[in-house]
Amino acid sequence: MQHIIYTYSTLEVWAVVSGYNPGRIYVDDISNITAALVWIQGQSGFQLIGDPQSEPFMKELPAFMRTHIEPELAELTLDSVKNGVQDERWEEVLRNMADKRELSSDNQHVYRFHSPQGTEHVKGNEQANNDVQLLDWNAVQLVRVDSALMHDLKVANSSFLEDKITYFWSTVDDFLKHGFGYMLVHEQNNEIMSICLSGFVAGQAHAIDIETVEAYRNRGYAAVVAKAFVEACRREGLQPYWDCSPDNTGSIRLAERLGMVFDFDYTVYWYPLSS
CATH class of the missing domain: 3.40.630 (Aminopeptidase)
Known part of the structure; x- marks a missing residue:
């Protein structure tokens, strides 16, 4: 094989x-x-x-x-x-x-970093940084999706995250063993706004999956969680992998803003x- x-x-x-x-x-x-x-x-x-x-x-x-x-x-x-x-x-x-x-x-x-970890791209991307600065951090919290979070998850729409994980993974524990993610939580509403996590993993490569709750879409939140995910990949020596359709211009723009470049396509x- x-x-x-x-x-x-x-x-x-x-x-x-x-x-x-x-x-x-x-x-x-x-x-x-x-x-x-x-x-x-x-x-x-x-x-x-x-x-x-x-x-x-x-x-x-x-x-x-x-x-x-x-x-x-x-x-x-x-x-x-x-x-x-x-x-x-x-x-x-x-x-x-x-x-x-x-x-x-x-x-x-498919978009990837052509440098080993894409360090120079992420550090130099001012637009992605501006997305974070525009958030009201008194109402919004950026948190890493890990074992500690999953064992003490107290948000109104926790099923949104759990359903997203089990769409790709056999169990939540499998995801926690091999993958990770970031999510934005609206503290006043006590609910998840947007998440970015490892959809597929092979070796050091992590396929990115992003979803924003409908009520919070088109506000730049996807860029915030994607940037957090990509920067974590850089710190931990992982390779983010971005797969999207050519007509999804928003997804392509976001990948490029994060410093990723076109690698190959398939049919x-x-x-x-x-x-």
Whole structure:
């Protein structure tokens, strides 16, 4: 399996194969693996890796998906099958999987620091610092999401954080063992405003996931928690990993403001579950 993922760049695949994040791995031939289908829990989707010309996958994967995988996705109330690829030669297999259903596609962008820890970028970013200065720190508290916090979490919307963690991780304890995060808490309202945490982890790389409670959106809070997360990565020798769609201009601008630069892209294909 390692000989396949060494040529594959997406962190989500590494996280599942390494056993940090939950998922499943289906291979073409257990005695001679040349291709694999990786189910990634935190994305509710799959990634195809290895040889797109794998004969078992070309002949058997479409029927396997329809018989075994798609019924399970339907039970999860998903409306489409999503597959990420870095080799567009997979399109033939994907068209066979979609059969008569429409196959759509789009790109995903990945941003990283090109310097080892991005130190010069984060330190020199005045705009990100200004976001922090604009907050009323008498009403807002920036806190690190760790074991001490989770064991003494007393906010009205604690389920917001717990649901976000278990979307990516098997348990909260798994997250606390391998990942971390930051969140803004409105002290007067006693509720979480915005969070940024490790969605996927593989080695020293941490995929960033950010979400702001709807009532607090479009106020720059995401920039504050993202900056705290990225600076913690810098201090601790970790590598932040930012994955977003090319039409999410707000996310791209924020990544660039934090000093991250475009690293690579990959293609996501999807087709509807129903015919």
